[in-house]
Amino acid sequence: MEGVVDHTMRQMLTKLGGxxxxxxxxxxxxxxxxPNKVFLRYCPELNNGGLTEAGVPVYVQLLGGNPEMMAINALQAAKLGAPGIDINFGCPAKLVNKNDGGSVILKQPNRVYDIISAVRNATPHSTPITAKIRLGFEDRSLLHEICQAVFEANTSELTIHARTKVDGYKPPAYWDAISDIRERSPIPIIANGEIWSIQDYQSCIKQSQCTDIMLGRGILACPDLAMQIKAFEYDRSHQKLGPQGILELLAQFSEITEAAYENRYVGNRVKQWLGYLRRQYPLASELFEDVKRLTFAEDISEQIQRYQSRMVSPVSLIS
Ligand SMILES: Cc1cc2nc3c(=O)[nH]c(=O)nc-3n(C[C@H](O)[C@H](O)[C@H](O)COP(=O)(O)O)c2cc1C
Structure with a gap:
């Protein structure tokens, strides 16, 4: 997720598992x-065989409307060791769409085909090429045509964000609209959109008929959501992350972010994450209020520590 899930966030989240x-x-x-430095900036994991520290593969995502240039850059990413290339046909941003990228391409399914097949043909067969779409641009009338284009271009997997571009990020996500595609698809379909909890997960797989899902904002609000889902699926026990666990994650995040970015950016990144976390954790709202005017890493860390020391129970203080 642009501006949110960078390598530091991936490091944090993949360590939690699931x-x-x-x-x-x-x-x-x-x-x-x-230039290679751009790929490495977006995906420093390329220096680690394309894996996060926890060993989770990271696909490089490309966005653009020129098949030839997409192919050239996909090949470069593959040469740098990307475990897979994902092509974005979902971005709704005005500026991106105006520059012929993201969801605007869904208006012309033949271009979806041209872009994916150019990328597919230019990259080694061992590199999976995946695509991400929405249900359509204005409406769903082209959905089947778009998916057919994706299948014919030899895509390895397709993720469907169950909303049109016009729907933006507004709830609900129309998971049931995916089931038709899933039924006739020769490749795995991954459902995406509005999965914030185990209950949403259950509804999504039931309505979409998919077995795989992609989490977006849901895992930022509930960092162990993937682990909760895996525990549920495989009938394993899992202790949900409590407020103390969240504070520990925030302290680690602040530290990792400080090492990766200039000090003055740390505040924004922590605040941004708190913005998602407060949806699930009241403590995150409280902490957000206390850090919202702070910028520097050390000030933010001090506040997190203050909350951490407040959480220590009287029993452990005297034991
Ligand atoms: C801030 C933000 C940035 C995003 N950036 C990307 C991106 O770079 N690539 C992408 O495929 N989707 C991106 N998305 C879309 C998400 O991947 C996801 O499809 C969408 O948020 C729906 O899932 P959710 O309801 O679980 O969040 C972004 C969404 C948000 C809110």
Missing amino acids: IDRCVTEFIRVTNTRL
């Missing part, structure tokens, strides 16, 4: 071959 694969933020492809 995640089988990550995708980078989208890398915008225009009319140049991007």
